[in-house]
Amino acid sequence: MQRETESSTREGPAPGAGPSPTALLEVDHLTTRYGPIEAVRDVSLRVNEGEITAILGPNGAGKSTILGSIMGLVRPTSGKVHFVGRDVTGSEPETMVRMGVGLVPEGRRLFKELTVSDNLRLGAATRKDKDAAKKDLETMFELFPILKERRGQLAGLLSGGEAQQLAIARTMMTAPRLLCLDEPSLGLAPRLVDAVFDLLKDLRQRGYTILLVEQNALQVLEFADHAYVLRNGRVQMEAKGDSTQDERELLQAYLGVKD
């Protein structure tokens, strides 16, 4: 959106290695515990600028805990999080939002008693560039025509698919450099799941960087640039969007998914 696209890197491409994508986010050896429960165990991952990176895995694998640890909602037990080359480990959520990390949380968490427009405006509440935020509101209405149509309606009256669009648009109103989504397809009919995934592909075309947490593994593998398969808090496999059928079947076995 109004954010600059050039990036500052901690380390440039290695000499002679050709252009390598810039890591916007790097998670190194992250472990997060809730008391005795080790929810995330020694997880390392990287999100390159302009790409869709997916974290896939079954219930309880630790996906939301990874996002929470990045966003500062949960304090990591050990390990590091770097965003645009800066060590942001254990930063407050407000700091992460200000730095340009946006999270669309599991379950959407909209302000149901407020209108669609007010939900969107609240997304921009912490921004200082008010003129740009106003312009972004118009962009959101272009990107999500249904929200424009329903802008005066209470958010609590939206359908599941519309509410998910609003949750995504509200986070985009923070002008994130990195958009994190926690299971945006949850509870949506297949047609609406397709619509949400098409939207994410469209956002990537527009230059957004996306970190997507999903259980809908096989479908996400079709468009993600990079995927990490998580199980019991650990990264079990890494895969690319152009994985072969054999690799997909292996992944399917890992995920225990029956499609």
Ligand SMILES: Nc1ncnc2c1ncn2[C@@H]1O[C@H](COP(=O)(O)OP(=O)(O)OP(=O)(O)O)[C@@H](O)[C@H]1O
């Ligand atoms: N606040 C908490 N206190 C204690 N344990 C927790 C807490 N949050 C999550 N856990 C546990 O940590 C593990 C990982 O949970 P997490 O929510 O990260 O998984 P997930 O992959 O997001 O699952 P889902 O797909 O069901 O959302 C689970 O065993 C869960 O029970």
Ligand SMILES: [Mg+2]
């Ligand atoms: Mg979760």
